Amino acid sequence: MIYLDHAATTPVPVEVADAVRNALVEQFGNPSSQYGIGREAKALVARCRESVARALGCEAPRLVFTSCGTESDNFAIRLAAWQGRHAGRHIITTAVEHSAVLEPCRQLEQEGYSITYLKPDKSGNITAAQVAEALRSDTVLVSVMLVNNETGCVFPLREIADTLNAAHSKALLHTDAVQGFLKVPFRADTLGADLISISGHKIGAPKGVGALYLGERVRNPRPLLAGGGQENGLRSGTEATAQLAGFAKAVELRGANLEASLAHMAEIKAYALERLLAIDGVTRVGNGNAPHVLAISLAGYPSANVVEDLGAQGICISAGSACHRGKASHVYEAMNLPKKVKAGVLRVSFGPETQKSDIDALASALKNHRDTRFPML
Numbered sequence: 001m002i003y004l005d006h007a008a009t010t011p012v013p014v015e016v017a018d019a020v021r022n023a024l025v026e027q028f029g030n031p032s033s034q035y036g037i038g039r040e041a042k043a044l045v046a047r048c049r050e051s052v053a054r055a056l057g058c059e060a061p062r063l064v065f066t067s068c069g070t071e072s073d074n075f076a077i078r079l080a081a082w083q084g085r086h087a088g089r090h091i092i093t094t095a096v097e098h099s100a101v102l103e104p105c106r107q108l109e110q111e112g113y114s115i116t117y118l119k120p121d122k123s124g125n126i127t128a129a130q131v132a133e134a135l136r137s138d139t140v141l142v143s144v145m146l147v148n149n150e151t152g153c154v155f156p157l158r159e160i161a162d163t164l165n166a167a168h169s170k171a172l173l174h175t176d177a178v179q180g181f182l183k184v185p186f187r188a189d190t191l192g193a194d195l196i197s198i199s200g201h202k203i204g205a206p207k208g209v210g211a212l213y214l215g216e217r218v219r220n221p222r223p224l225l226a227g228g229g230q231e232n233g234l235r236s237g238t239e240a241t242a243q244l245a246g247f248a249k250a251v252e253l254r255g256a257n258l259e260a261s262l263a264h265m266a267e268i269k270a271y272a273l274e275r276l277l278a279i280d281g282v283t284r285v286g287n288g289n290a291p292h293v294l295a296i297s298l299a300g301y302p303s304a305n306v307v308e309d310l311g312a313q314g315i316c317i318s319a320g321s322a323c324h325r326g327k328a329s330h331v332y333e334a335m336n337l338p339k340k341v342k343a344g345v346l347r348v349s350f351g352p353e354t355q356k357s358d359i360d361a362l363a364s365a366l367k368n369h370r371d372t373r374f375p376m377l
Contacts, residue, residue, distance in 0.1 A: 002315045002358045007149050007179060007293050007349035010204050012246070019249035020206055023242040031239050032228065045239050048248035052211055055251045056198065057187025064212045064231050065244060066224075069178040069199030070100035072212040073143075075224045075235075076195040077104045079214075080141035080172040081113070082222045087170055088138025094118045094126050094145070094155075095334040100197075101143055101176055102330075118144075119334050124151040124286035124295075128159035132167070139171040146180035146191075150331040150347055151295050152288025154184055161192025172217060178202055178210075182254045183262070183292050188213045200243065205250035209243035254352075261352040266291035268350045268359065275363040276348075281370055285345050286335065292351065297337075297344040298366065300375035306346060309373070310365050317362070318347045 003011065023044065029037030031045050046060075053060040066072045081091070093105055095117040105115050116134045120126050131142060142164065144155050157175050164173055174195040180186060181198040188196055196213035200206065214221060227236025254261065269291055276282050276296055285295035298306060303319035310317060319329070332342045348362065 002361050004348050004350065004354065004358060004362060005316045005318050006351040006354070007202070007347060008318055009201050009207065010351055011353065012206060013204050013250070013253055015253060016204055016206070016246045016249045020242045020246040023245035027241065027245075031241065032230070041239075041241050044241055045244055048244040051248040052198075052251050055182065055255050056196070056211075056213060057189050057191075058213050061232065062188075062214050064214060064234050065239065066210045066212055066235065067208055067240070068210045069098075069176065069197050069202075070210075071224075072197035072199070072210045073098070073100040073174075073176050074104045075212055076174045076197055077101065077108070077141065077143060078224075079218065079221050080143075080174060080195065081108060083172065083219060084140025084170065088136070088140050089113045090116070090136050090139045091141045091143065092116045092118065092131060092134045092139055092171075093141075093143040094120070096120055096124070096126070096148055096150070096331045097143065097145055098149060098176055098178070101145070105143070120153070122335055122337070124148060124153040124288060124331075124335055126153075126155050128156050128163045131160050132163045135164070135167055135169060135171070139169060141174060142171050143174040143176070145176040145178075146186065147177070147184055147290045147293070148286075148288065148331065149179045149293070150329060151286035151335075152290040152293030153286055154180070154288070154290050157186075158190075158192050165192075179290065179293065182251070182258060183265075184290055185262075188215070194218055200247040200250060203250050203254050205247040206243050209240060209247045211247075257352070262291050264352060265350045265354070268354050268356065269294055271356050272348060272350075272359045272362075275359050276366065279363065279367050279370065282366070283341065285332065285337065285341065292349050294348045294350075296346050296348065297341045298346065298370060299338075299340040299344045301344050301370065301373060303344055303346050305373065306344070306366070306369055309369050310362070313365055315362055315365050318349075319345060 029041040031042040172194040175193045178199045194215040200209040
């Protein structure tokens with residue numbers, strides 16, 4: 001198998017699987033229990049929090065563990081709406097956010113909130129000037145992702161934070177950094193965002209674990225889940241110690257060789273651009289500069305057919321976010337791409353394990369698809 005869909009999920013290294021197994025079999029105690037094995041589990045959770053917080057660039061108490069990036073996004077949006085409930089009911093986000101942001105925003109619309117959806121340019125980019133123009137006195141939240149999961153565009157979060165500060169806005173700034181964490185350089189303590197969502201399975205951790213950073217401007221947050229008071233009272237429920245152990249180990253492995261990994265992925269992406277754009281009919285979509293995501297289009301050839309054909313050959317790519325499940329991408333729709341280009345968009349995404357030989361196989365299979373299949377558009 002040739003796996004080129006790292007933006008959807010990532011392989012789990014053996015060391016991470018071993019850490020998960022150890023937490024399941026050897027350190028299986030409930031962290032709230034007062035005897036020895038419970039205290040060991042509690043200490044494990046504390047070490048995991050320290051490891052992830054260190055990689056994110058924040059103090060450990062500012063990190064709340066969740067079950068995934070989607071939960072982190074939902075929690076952040078609801079938390080910001082609650083904090084600003086007396087200040088206003090206006091939210092700014094983008095038309096190209098992950099559905100984990102768009103859907104809770106649509107729910108808030110049904111509850112009487114006004115949502116401004118910023119549209120990208122044809123390259124897929126969003127600017128701080130757009131945020132400034134949309135900002136109102138009753139804006140309580142600005143939610144802009146750090147890296148778009150379908151184009152690889154890196155959005156200017158620091159500039160957006162500076163824009164809000166210059167306007168003396170009380171709005172909280174949230175960023176879905178699921179595709180940015182350990183993929184592009186940033187630190188929570190300098191990015192300027194008040195709320196940062198991350199996920200484990202995008203960096204080699206098991207599925208089912210994520211985290212939310214809460215900055216200093218987040219005051220008296222309303223709990224997501226009420227109950228036994230875990231996660232500093234913000235998300236009650238027995239901690240998923242095995243997933244947390246895997247998350248921490250994955251962070252450790254990525255962090256140990258981060259600079260080299262990012263350079264390797266950037267080199268692979270440059271090589272992929274060279275090989276794939278040499279195929280007649282293939283064009284680049286957007287100008288995303290994240291090192292691990294590349295969007296292209298084989299115009300006239302429906303992407304679902306290409307993905308299925310290549311998948312039968314053991315080559316895994318996607319037609320966009322895995323969460324679309326075959327539906328048309330709202331990201332490419334928002335970019336106002338020509339119909340044939342939009343219908344033929346493919347997302348290729350890389351990891352530290354990706355080799356140039358994987359790109360060679362993809363280029364060969366894509367060229368063969370073009371030469372042996374008739375365009376349907």
